[in-house]
Amino acid sequence: MKYDVVIIGGGMAGLMSSIYMAEQGFKTAVVSKGDPVCSISTGCIDVAGDFTGIPENHPYGRAGEDKIRLSLDYFKKLMEKEGLPYIGEFLQNRFIYTSIASRRATSMVPLSMAEAHEAKKGSIHIISFKGMKDFFPGYFKGEENNQNISIFDAGSKTTIGIATSFDDLTFREKFFNWIGDQTIDADVIAVPAVLGTKNPQAIIDEIEKISGKKIFEIPTLPPSMPGLRLFRTLKRAASQRGVDLFWGNAISDYTEEKGQIQSLIIDQPGRPTIVESRSFILATGSFVSGGLFAEKTSVRETVFDLNVSIPEGEQRLNDSFFDPGHPLGRAGIAVDEKYKPVNSIMKNLFIGGSILENSQIMKYQCGHGMAIVTGLESAKSCEEYLK
Template structure:
């Protein structure tokens, strides 16, 4: 099978790149092994949240002081300034409505009850302009009886810092009895499916109104709208008080919805999405990658003019570390990381861990290197790149979105 572009990895980075290319008429395929980091989506996409442990107010300005090896610096400040405008527009065309500004972080309330700086927040969630106060002084935290993935006590403890008087209330509904009998079934996605069917929605909204009497605001786990955002919007319309949704333990309902909508957009543009398939090896010729072989396609090779590696970092096994070595498992690409395993970790757990900066080595044009040489038609994008500790910085989604758009532009030139 022949394509213009083949992307290895079907998460945020791979889908963003695929949509950008497909919008320009390219025949694209994405090979996705399955669950991606979008399923851990907290409701927001960070651009740059912290530097040296301090909150960043203006990410576009703060990016300028990052080291030259950082993916943002390699994309280029001028390109970043343009791509931060394009990214939310691409998401909007996929049916995902995000709000935020690249030159001014806003804040979102986390499941730990603390305010976190971020760039773009999906419209399910509430955005706050400051991190030293909570707009309401009397809040009720509601949870479904038997739902263990929403830690109400953490939220309550966090809100104490803002002098918020909170009360926790658990409630039961007959529509959830079947899944509540088995704790493994009482998960956010299964709760969301009940609401998507419409059977419990009106009764639930009524119950929320009853339980929130005497309070200024209602806090709920984000378990609404697995397949459509209208469920969360309708809930806010039917509840008499402001509703603040908080992420629960993954899988994330808004995250899965985002994955579904991005994939739908890609396929509507003519893209081919190979779900549950794994690239096992590539065929190289004259310093070019000419084809890849996958587990599901056996001897049938997938050929393309250009390839993009968006396989993720350690979490998704885009990079693998053993006791002996650090390596990229699909194509045997060079890794930008220390060969001495004793230097991978800092003994102080909460310090900036060296291994978090490791990734596939590329040239200035994001061509992946193999045996020290850049592969002419193979690009790397997203968290498979090195040079940043996305967890410490709060930059993971931004790196995925912006490097993918940048790589797509290099391919389209």
């Protein structure tokens, strides 16, 4: 069987591409080595820290404001449809709380974090869990030594463990009864993001009903439930639209003929799987995701060995840890206006996501936003090509 399009990389960009292509009626597949960085993210959509500071040669520059807005709308409608609604507008900052009690700007957040935007640090009642490894309420005490903290014994200490317990109705009942016994004077309740592995709205509604207070979740260190919920929702959405998923094995090779990639060969125990397609979208991410690999003095693209642009004549890394965006972070694949790699003969290959040259997602705080926009835009170019 031959696909119309095969997307390499099951992260934010790749899954958005695949959902779009499947919705346009193309026979689509995603090949992913494993679960993406998206699954350990805060689950919030950072679009840009400061939009005016983004240079022309950034992938946003190519897309332009209208397409960014359009892509984000597409994402928002999709999440609404899939039962994990997001709130927030393009070019408007929304605030969330981090697990060190700092306020952090983002653009779109799942509804479970909506109330954080208005909450004042001194008037938050923290609900946490006994012995929890990745959330320490002490960070919220503040100068005024806020003691509005209640600790529930969930019987588990890990984020995933507690979240899984919340999927269980008996456990929830026990938790709701406990909440009813707590004295809560503060205006709003905050809880580490462990209220179930799926959309926590029902749990949030119940807590609000019992306590009479608004509540929001705080994303924890990885593994982080809001990121996992986002990833799982998108993966399911792709699957339900008929996208075939090849998950958990790396690509070992590919075949090419006359400037056309013909097929991918996926490493598998026993015998390799061969996936044939008319077109391909590469969305394997940057270093952390394994799309790029930093050698001591050069950078390698890991699937097709594409030419990687790296900044020349300056040091690769910043001097300070707190200065985001190393020069090395600009490394990536240079593309034309159709998201085709400029230094490659492959005519049926398109590139999306943070593997694009100059994306520097840490510097511009544009991770998921950039992935959504370039994932969809590269898919649209591919669509044009296939027609």
